[in-house]
Amino acid sequence: MTKKDDTLDPYKGPAGGWGALQSTTKHLLQSNNAVRNINTLLKTNQPQGFDCPGCAWGEKHDPSRIRFCENGAKAVNWEATSRKVDSEFFEKHSVSWLKEQSDYFLEYQGRLTEPMRYNPKTDHYEPISWQEASQQIAAKLKSLDSPNEAAFYTSGRASNEAAFLYQLFVRAYGTNNFPDCSNMCHEASGYALTGSIGIGKGTTTIEDFEHADAVFVFGQNPGTNHPRMLDTLREVVERGAQVLTFNTLRERGLERFQHPQNPVEMLTNGSKPLNTAYFTPKIGGDMAAVRGIVKLLLEKEDQGESILDWDFINEHTSGIKEYLCQVRSTSWDVILTQSGLSMDELQHAANVYCQSDKVICTWAMGITQHKHSVATIHEIVNFLSLRGNIGKTGSGACPVRGHSNVQGDRTMGINERPSDAFLDAMQRHFNFTPPRNHGLAVVPTIQAMLDGKIKAFVALGGNFAVATPDSELTSKALSNCDLNVQISTKLNRSHLVTSPNSYILPCLGRTDIDMQNGVPQKVTVEDSFSMVHSSGGVVTPLSEQQKSEPYIIALLADAVLGSHPIDWMKKVGNYDDIRNDIAQTIPGFSDFNERLSAPGGFYLGNSARERQWNTPSNSILIHSHALPDHILHDKTRSQITDKTLILQTLRSHDQYNTTIYGLNDRYRGVKGERRVIFMNPADIERLGFRGEQRVDITSLWDDDIARTAKGFKLVPYDIPVGNIAAYYPETNPLVPLESVGDHSQTPTSKSIAVELSESELDESYIAHKN
Ligand SMILES: Nc1nc2c(c(=O)[nH]1)N[C@H]1C(S)=C(S)[C@@H](COP(=O)(O)OP(=O)(O)OC[C@H]3O[C@@H](n4cnc5c(=O)[nH]c(N)nc54)[C@H](O)[C@@H]3O)O[C@H]1N2
Numbered sequence: 001m002t003k004k005d006d007t008l009d010p011y012k013g014p015a016g017g018w019g020a021l022q023s024t025t026k027h028l029l030q031s032n033n034a035v036r037n038i039n040t041l042l043k044t045n046q047p048q049g050f051d052c053p054g055c056a057w058g059e060k061h062d063p064s065r066i067r068f069c070e071n072g073a074k075a076v077n078w079e080a081t082s083r084k085v086d087s088e089f090f091e092k093h094s095v096s097w098l099k100e101q102s103d104y105f106l107e108y109q110g111r112l113t114e115p116m117r118y119n120p121k122t123d124h125y126e127p128i129s130w131q132e133a134s135q136q137i138a139a140k141l142k143s144l145d146s147p148n149e150a151a152f153y154t155s156g157r158a159s160n161e162a163a164f165l166y167q168l169f170v171r172a173y174g175t176n177n178f179p180d181c182s183n184m185c186h187e188a189s190g191y192a193l194t195g196s197i198g199i200g201k202g203t204t205t206i207e208d209f210e211h212a213d214a215v216f217v218f219g220q221n222p223g224t225n226h227p228r229m230l231d232t233l234r235e236v237v238e239r240g241a242q243v244l245t246f247n248t249l250r251e252r253g254l255e256r257f258q259h260p261q262n263p264v265e266m267l268t269n270g271s272k273p274l275n276t277a278y279f280t281p282k283i284g285g286d287m288a289a290v291r292g293i294v295k296l297l298l299e300k301e302d303q304g305e306s307i308l309d310w311d312f313i314n315e316h317t318s319g320i321k322e323y324l325c326q327v328r329s330t331s332w333d334v335i336l337t338q339s340g341l342s343m344d345e346l347q348h349a350a351n352v353y354c355q356s357d358k359v360i361c362t363w364a365m366g367i368t369q370h371k372h373s374v375a376t377i378h379e380i381v382n383f384l385s386l387r388g389n390i391g392k393t394g395s396g397a398c399p400v401r402g403h404s405n406v407q408g409d410r411t412m413g414i415n416e417r418p419s420d421a422f423l424d425a426m427q428r429h430f431n432f433t434p435p436r437n438h439g440l441a442v443v444p445t446i447q448a449m450l451d452g453k454i455k456a457f458v459a460l461g462g463n464f465a466v467a468t469p470d471s472e473l474t475s476k477a478l479s480n481c482d483l484n485v486q487i488s489t490k491l492n493r494s495h496l497v498t499s500p501n502s503y504i505l506p507c508l509g510r511t512d513i514d515m516q517n518g519v520p521q522k523v524t525v526e527d528s529f530s531m532v533h534s535s536g537g538v539v540t541p542l543s544e545q546q547k548s549e550p551y552i553i554a555l556l557a558d559a560v561l562g563s564h565p566i567d568w569m570k571k572v573g574n575y576d577d578i579r580n581d582i583a584q585t586i587p588g589f590s591d592f593n594e595r596l597s598a599p600g601g602f603y604l605g606n607s608a609r610e611r612q613w614n615t616p617s618n619s620i621l622i623h624s625h626a627l628p629d630h631i632l633h634d635k636t637r638s639q640i641t642d643k644t645l646i647l648q649t650l651r652s653h654d655q656y657n658t659t660i661y662g663l664n665d666r667y668r669g670v671k672g673e674r675r676v677i678f679m680n681p682a683d684i685e686r687l688g689f690r691g692e693q694r695v696d697i698t699s700l701w702d703d704d705i706a707r708t709a710k711g712f713k714l715v716p717y718d719i720p721v722g723n724i725a726a727y728y729p730e731t732n733p734l735v736p737l738e739s740v741g742d743h744s745q746t747p748t749s750k751s752i753a754v755e756l757s758e759s760e761l762d763e764s765y766i767a768h769k770n
C-alpha cells in the first residue's frame with residue numbers, strides 16, 4: 001500500500017487495546033464536561049445505570065465488570081454534552097446558513113433544549129411553548145383528509161415505553177404508516193426468519209456463545225459497530241472454538257483484538273489472533289459462498305460420510321428434497337465466480353462446519369442491504385438446519401441488531417405490517433378499532449411524499465433526510481410535506497429540510513434523568529438476544545424544557561385525541577402503568593414490572609429456540625432459491641460497462657450512523673478525511689487512476705436523474721477487484737430510491753453500481769464538506 005500523504009496510515013495495533021482507550025479519553029476531554037461524563041460512563045450497562053445507546057449487543061449479568069466500549073463511550077459522551085442549541089442559537093443562525101454547514105458541525109453544536117417552530121418569513125427557528133406546539137401540530141393532523149396522509153417514523157433508540165405509547169397513539173389516530181429505521185437495516189432478517197423459522201428474531205442467547213464449537217460471522221464489522229461482541233468472540237477463540245469470518249474487507253477489528261479493560265494484555269501489548277479463518281467474498285457473494293459449502297457437505301454425504309442430521313431434517317423441516325436438487329444443480333462455476341472464494345477456502349469452511357457439533361451464524365448489514373438479502377438469509381438458515389443447528393444449546397441464527405432498541409420497538413408494534421393477533425390485543429385491551437390495512441415502510445413513504453399522498457411527517461428520533469437513499473429526491477419529498485415534526489436530541493439535517501410547518505421537539509436521551517411527578521422513571525429496552533432490561537438516566541437534564549419521549553407522545557396524543565382511548569397525561573405520569581398495559585397486550589411481558597427487578601433483566605423467549613415452528617407447515621421451511629443471475633437490479637444492468645464497479649457504503653470508526661464524531665477511521669488507517677474510496681490497486685491502475693487522486697462517483701440507473709457524489713480520494717486497499725467501499729451517509733445520494741431488496745424493500749446500500757471519473761473539485765470544497 002502506498003503512503004504519500006497523511007490520509008492513510010495503516011493501523012498496526014490490535015483492535016481495542018491502548019488505541020481504544022486513548023481515543024475514549026480524547027473524546028471525553030473534548031466534550032467540555034469530562035468529569036460528569038466519566039461518572040456517566042461508569043454507570044453504562046450497570047444494574048442502576050442506563051443501557052448503552054451504542055448498539056444492541058447483549059451482556060451476561062456480571063456486577064463485577066464495568067461494561068462499556070470505546071464507541072459506546074463516544075455515544076454516551078456525545079449525548080451527555082453540556083453544549084446547548086437553544087433559541088439564542090437559532091436567532092443567530094438562519095436555516096439557510098445552517099444548511100451550508102456540515103453534518104459534523106450540526107451535531108457538534110450540542111443538545112436541543114427548547115421547542116422551536118420554523119418561521120418561513122424570517123428563515124429562522126423561533127421558540128414556541130409545548131402547549132402551543134402540540135395544539136398546532138394536532139390541528140394539522142386533524143385537518144388531513146385521511147390519517148393515511150401522515151407517516152410516523154421511529155429510529156431505534158426509542159424505549160419500549162415510548163414505542164408502545166407511540167404506536168397506540170398513531171393507531172388510535174388511524175394509520176399503520178410506521179416507516180422505521182429497521183426498514184433500512186435488518187428488515188430482510190425479520191422477513192426471512194419469519195418465513196423460514198416462524199419468528200423474525202435471532203434464536204441465540206449470549207450464553208450460547210460459551211458452548212458453540214464454531215461461529216460464522218457474515219458481513220459485519222464488530223470492532224467498530226459492536227465492540228463488546230469482540231469480547232465474546234475472543235472468549236470463543238480462547239476456548240479453542242473456531243471463528244470464521246466472511247467480510248469483503250479485511251477488518252482489523254476482526255483480525256486481532258485486545259481488550260482495553262484487561263490490564264495484563266494491555267501491559268504486555270499482546271493480542272490473540274481472533275479469527276481462525278478470514279474469507280473475503282465479493283460484495284453480495286455470501287449466498288454463493290454458503291451454497292458452495294452446502295454443496296461440499298452434500299458431496300461428502302454422497303460419498304458415504306454421515307454429515308446431514310437426518311433426524312432433525314425429517315422431524316423439523318420441509319422442502320429439503322427441492323433444496324438439495326437446487327444445490328446439486330448449482331454449478332461450481334457460478335458459485336466460485338459469484339462468491340469470489342476459492343475451492344480450498346470453501347473446503348476449509350465446510351470441514352470446520354462438519355467438525356463442529358454446535359454452530360452459530362451471526363450477520364449484519366453486509367448481508368441485509370442487498371437485492372437478494374432475503375434469499376441469502378434463507379440460505380444461512382438452510383445451512384444451519386442441515387446439521388440441526390437451531391434450537392440446540394450453542395447453536396443458532398444471530399442477526400446482530402443495530403440501534404440499541406430497534407428490536408424492542410418492533411416487539412412493541414412499530415411495524416407497518418402488524419399481525420392480526422397484535423391488533424386484536426390492542427382492540428381488546430384499549431377498546432378501540434385499530435386500522436387493519438397495512439401502512440408504508442421507509443421507501444414507499446418517500447415515494448408517497450413525492451406523489452403528494454403523505455403530507456405530514458412525524459419523527460420519533462433519527463435523521464430521515466440523511467439516513468435514507470437518494471438524498472436529493474428524499475429532501476424534495478420531505479419539503480413537499482405540509483408538516484414536519486422532529487422529536488430529537490441533537491440538531492441534524494432533517495430539521496433543515498423544512499416544510500411550511502416545521503417543529504423541533506427536544507427530548508431527553510438515555511443518559512438523562514427522567515422525572516415524572518417528582519419520581520425518576522426507568523425505561524426498558526430489548527437487546528439482540530431478546531433480553532429485556534431496564535435503563536435509568538443518571539445525568540441532570542440541561543433544561544426543563546427537554547421532555548421525555550413518552551411525555552411528548554402523550555402531549556401530542558392528548559392534543560389530537562383527547563382521552564381516547566386512554567387518559568394520556570395520567571398514563572405518562574408513571575411508566576409502571578405503561579408497562580402494565582404492555583404486560584397485558586404483548587406476549588412474553590406478563591408481570592413485566594415485577595420481572596424487571598431480576599438482575600440482568602428477563603428473557604422474552606423464542607419459539608424457534610424451543611423448536612416450535614410458527615410457520616404454515618409447523619416446520620422450518622427450507623427455501624430453495626436459485627443463486628441470483630446477477631446481484632444488481634435490472635435497471636442498473638442495462639447501464640453496465642467494463643468500467644462499472646460495485647460500491648458498498650459502510651460506517652467509519654468515528655461515526656454513529658448519520659452522527660459524525662470525527663474524521664478518523666482508525667482500524668482502516670484513515671485520518672482526517674471521510675471522502676475516501678477503498679479500492680483495489682489493480683482497479684485503480686486498470687481504470688487509469690492514481691492512488692490518492694480525487695474522483696467523482698456516479699451511480700447507474702435507468703432513469704433521467706444524475707446521481708453523483710463528488711471529490712472522493714482513492715485509497716488503495718485490500719478489497720476484491722471490481723468492488724469498492726465508501727462511507728455512508730455521504731454516498732446516500734447515489735442509492736436510487738427504487739433500488740431495494742426483494743421482499744424487504746431495504747435500500748441496497750451495500751450493492752450500488754457506479755462509475756468513477758476524475759474530480760475537478762478543489763481541496764477547500766472537500767474540507768468544507770468534511
Ligand atoms: N460505533 C457505531 N456503532 C454502531 C453503529 C454506528 O454507526 N457506529 N450503527 C449501529 C447500527 S444502526 C447498525 S445496523 C450496526 C451496523 O453494523 P455493521 O453491519 O457492522 O455496519 P457497516 O459499517 O454497515 O458494516 C458492514 C460490514 O459488512 C461488510 N460487507 C459489506 N458488504 C458485504 C458483503 O456483500 N458480504 C460480506 N461478507 N461482507 C460485506 C463491510 O466490509 C463491513 O465490514 O451497527 C450499530 N452500531
Ligand SMILES: Nc1nc2c(c(=O)[nH]1)N[C@H]1C(S)=C(S)[C@@H](COP(=O)(O)OP(=O)(O)OC[C@H]3O[C@@H](n4cnc5c(=O)[nH]c(N)nc54)[C@H](O)[C@@H]3O)O[C@H]1N2
Nearest residue numbers: 155185461462463467487488489490492649657658728749
Ligand atoms: N447508504 C447507507 N444508508 C444507510 C445505512 C448504510 O449502511 N448505508 N444504514 C441504515 C441503517 S442500518 C440505519 S439503522 C439507518 C439509521 O437511521 P436513523 O436512525 O434515522 O439515523 P441516526 O443517525 O441513528 O439518527 C440520529 C439522530 O437521532 C436523534 N437521536 C439520538 N438519540 C435520540 C434519542 O434518544 N431520542 C430521540 N428522539 N432522538 C435521538 C438525534 O437528533 C440524531 O441526530 O440508516 C440507514 N441508512
Ligand SMILES: [Mo]
Nearest residue numbers: 185186402403
Ligand atoms: Mo441499523
